[in-house]
Amino acid sequence: MSVIEIEMGPARESHECDCCGTVIESTHGYIYRDNDAYAVYEASWCEGHAEAQVNARIEIGGDWGDETSRPNHAFFGVLIFRTSTHNGFSMLEPEESQWISPDSEKDFLTREAALAHPLKSEIFHIAEHVAKEEGRIKAFLDAHPIAS
Incomplete structure (x- = not known):
């Protein structure tokens, strides 16, 4: 089994939620598998929302050497939440992701494509590491479990 490690990036500047x-x-942050660059993640959450969830994007692909390798990458929208007993995950439609951009739109998988993708289990495995090891996300999820 390969070893997954997370390197957390610096927090991004917070901003005000339009709805609340x-x-x-x-x-x-960055994901390494067996000490090699493997994936990146971006995630956001809002304390004011009734649904305590983390909206994340996981980008996974082949070579991470330069921008020319980006066409080989896939973008997955993942919803991360915590129940009273475990972390939960769900694939998102591109329009549900807070991380879609004109640069990533063509590579962002639909929920149906993500659930059928051969790396689906790996994406959920990475999301579990993010939920458990990314300190700010873990603190938010632990403080806001959803009743199961």
């Missing part, structure tokens, strides 16, 4: 006026926090 409270603060949206966001962060990003």
Whole structure:
């Protein structure tokens, strides 16, 4: 079994949520598999929302050497949440992701394509590491479990 490691990036500047006026926090980081660059993640959450969830994007692909390798990458929208007993994950449609951009839109998988993708289990495995090891995300999820 390969070893997955997370390198947390610096927190991003927070901003005000358009729908509730409270603060949206966001962060990003890098995923390594067996000490090689493997994926990146971006994630955000809002304390003011009734649904305590983290909206994340996981980008996974082949070579990470330069921008020319980006066409080989796939973008997955993942919803991360915590129940009273475990972390939960769900694939998102591109339009549900807070991380879609004109640069990533063509590579962002639909929910149906993500669920059929051969790396689906790996994406959920990475999301579990993010939920458990990304300190700010873990603190948010632990403080806001959803009743199961």
